Amino acid sequence: MKVTISHIKADIGSLPGHSTVFKPVVDEVEGYVKEHGSSLLKSYYISHVGDDIQITMIHTRGTDDEEVHRLAWEAFKAGTVVAKKYGLYGAGQDLLKDSFSGNVKGMGPGVAEMEINARPSEPFIVFMMDKTEPGAFNLPIFRMFGDPFNTPGLVIDPNMHEGFIFEIWDIIEGKKIKLATPENTYDILGLIGSKSRYVIKRVYTKKTHEKLPDENVAVISTDKLSLIAGEYVGKDDPAGVVRIQSGLPAAGEVLEAFAHPYLVSGWMRGSFNGPLMPVGMKDAKMTRFDGPPRVVALGFVYKDGALSGPVDMFDDPAFDGARRTAVEIADYLRRMGPFEPHRLPEDDMEYTSLPRVLERHKSKFEPIEDTPKGKKVKVATTDVD
Ligand code: 13P
């Protein structure tokens, strides 16, 4: 039986800065979905991480469904009215367009959707991040589906042994490519290591891909707010849905990808590298330097239209070590203040407010005589070691 998982999220205001959602706003969003979604949805779950409200919806209308997208958009609009009433900071922040036009994509909210042939047992985990960008998923998704040191199932389980297909999007050029593991592993890594440009959008199994090319096992929201708005309007704060077990990575294998807090871009003013800290819902608020960036994992099982769960997977002492390391990394990096590589490199700062600050000095730069003008070499013409 075909079923669609649609996860749509947005920041529509928070308190006191970009720290956390406000209960009356979450309640309004939930109330709207409950009241207006009963004929559209089989089930839904409303959650949040940091200042982003997250709507997980189960239905049979397929991906990009106008009515499901409209429901989420209007729920966020209704929540924004309440956010404004309380004077929340950044009320309506991610709703970048005035009116809904058929699809929530390109309008600000992040979308991760997949239409699947539900298995007899259909467990999946929704990962939700705050204070970072879609490329933050590259490393952990690769580890889950492509790295046998993270996922021994790739070695041990005959159903996983042949590898997976990764759909990678170039979000700057608007192009995509499919590459498979293990044969294209190094090419995949060559692309997705550039995480502000190449992002993993979906993962497919090889076995089903020929017969069912749309059947995917992981999907990540790749919506980039700065590309929509043309300027910094907050970070994208991505979410992803990952199916697990029976020929796919086990729950523990997908969680294991977050057991080390690697660096992601975002954090304060969307302008800094910082550790991604796995937390339970009780710690899903942003404090130190508006972070550090956090990821929450909610585990569900789907059956016959109903969702069981969620289980708050990182609310567990087994991830205390990752959290401790994240705090140590934060201590270390913060001492660098506004310097790279804590602060993001110049290219990534293009969409922040820094260019406006530096603009006033632009005309004051004087030429330096007899100095070779520095040009970045784009292509190496000879092999270099
Ligand atoms: P169980 O035998 O407990 O179901 O475990 C199987 C498994 O997938 C562990 O990762």
Ligand code: 13P
């Ligand atoms: P959000 O995208 O989570 O609102 O973050 C904005 C910001 O600038 C935090 O410092």
Ligand code: MG
């Ligand atoms: Mg915000």
Ligand code: MG
């Ligand atoms: Mg946010």
Ligand code: MG
């Ligand atoms: Mg944001």
Ligand code: MG
């Ligand atoms: Mg068992």
